[in-house]
Amino acid sequence: MKHKYIDNFNPHVETLNRGHEDFLCKFHSENFAFDSFIRQEAFSYVNDGEGVTRLVFDKIDENHKNLIAFYTLAATSIPFISRIKINNNEGKIRGIRARFKKEYDEKICGISAIEIKMFAVDKNYQDMFYKMKEYDMPVSAWVFQSILNEIIGMSNESIGAKAVFLHSVREAEDFYRKNNLVFIEKNMVPLHSDDDELSAMYFRLPDKKIDMCYDK
């Protein structure tokens, strides 16, 4: 299948502010919820601590630029359970085993992560490819990998994190798999679910690992 290519691609990122409102009206992802979010909710997201939105522009010339994508980042945590067997002596001293008949001490721990809460690309840049050096990728992949690169930098310079986390719409799962994201297994049960169609996926930030105690 022959792809459409963009010859000149000069992207940069700006943090959403009120000066961008004209651009927001012209952004069309062809999804009402996302277009509504960027025009109406993104500003309150910042005020409420829900997420910070960044806009991706393609510079056409000195006086013109197109809003081609946006993404919203927030701090989060992926909880998991750490489990340590209570040894006999400790159990007796603490009285835990006697009182609670507990064999294991389980604690909920968290994997620090940056969540990509929203990510949408304008319809005019859908299925558009760009080639640079030996890399020939869709524009959406260029944008997404720049987001990962940005978060990798953040995790080394400004805020600790072990992973990137997001909820993928079904149609984008392949896209994220090709961009190195991994599914969190479905039987790792969420507390509640508003939308069973979304898949939780993560990307481990390079060289960050989890030290975990888990006794059988």
Place this chain on the structure above:
Amino acid sequence: MKHKKENANNKSEKKTKKKEDKNMAVLAKPSNKIVIISADKSKKFVKDFNNNNPSKKFLDSCKTAGELFKRGK
């Protein structure tokens, strides 16, 4: 975890599910849930996580994307 009232955004997400099936422009959206990994799955999850270090090839690709964005500033 703060429970949120269902808002207009969630209602509009439900209306547009069929539309979503037809285009790739929307790639991720928030969900009012916490994923918690159960005790019996935690060990496997952590082992898989620690084995999933991204490859140098992929990281180089991400770096190149970063360079592209710096160039465009």
